[in-house]
Amino acid sequence: MKFCPNCHLSYDDSANVCGQCGGPLQMIPEQFRQAPPQVLDPTDHTAEFSPQDISDNKVFAMLPYLLSFIGVIIALLAAQSSPYTMFHVRQGLKLLVTEVLLGLCAAILAITIIVPIAAAVCMMILAVIEIICFFNVCSGKAKEPPIVKNLPFLK
Numbered sequence: 001m002k003f004c005p006n007c008h009l010s011y012d013d014s015a016n017v018c019g020q021c022g023g024p025l026q027m028i029p030e031q032f033r034q035a036p037p038q039v040l041d042p043t044d045h046t047a048e049f050s051p052q053d054i055s056d057n058k059v060f061a062m063l064p065y066l067l068s069f070i071g072v073i074i075a076l077l078a079a080q081s082s083p084y085t086m087f088h089v090r091q092g093l094k095l096l097v098t099e100v101l102l103g104l105c106a107a108i109l110a111i112t113i114i115v116p117i118a119a120a121v122c123m124m125i126l127a128v129i130e131i132i133c134f135f136n137v138c139s140g141k142a143k144e145p146p147i148v149k150n151l152p153f154l155k
Ligand SMILES: [Zn+2]
Pocket: 004, 005, 006, 007, 008, 018, 019, 020, 021, 022, 023
């Protein structure tokens, strides 16, 4: 099976150029054959990692979400060579840094009452995001966490 990178049309192996634009065709890699065309989600990086890496290192990729800093450290020690795990370590760190910053704001501005309450609400939202991330890892995905993905650090 071949496809045209311009028009995203698929052709038989016997075809050499695209019938639509006349451009050269590329082979479709084995793992993408038969796969239904997926809606491109810019926060979904699953395709960037090998299925082997994902299935081997799923357990380590979950740790940053489950065990916070301890999980990050274990994942760094145990699966540093796994791009999939490192992706989740980065996302986990993003969540953790955000939590620490929220905690600091709440502590410094404790006297305002409203800031600690707002921080507590944000913490709960972050906890929900961590659960979502955890289930993403369970299903072998590499998605950036919602909200947190917009933070300008640890890209
Ligand atoms: Zn074409």
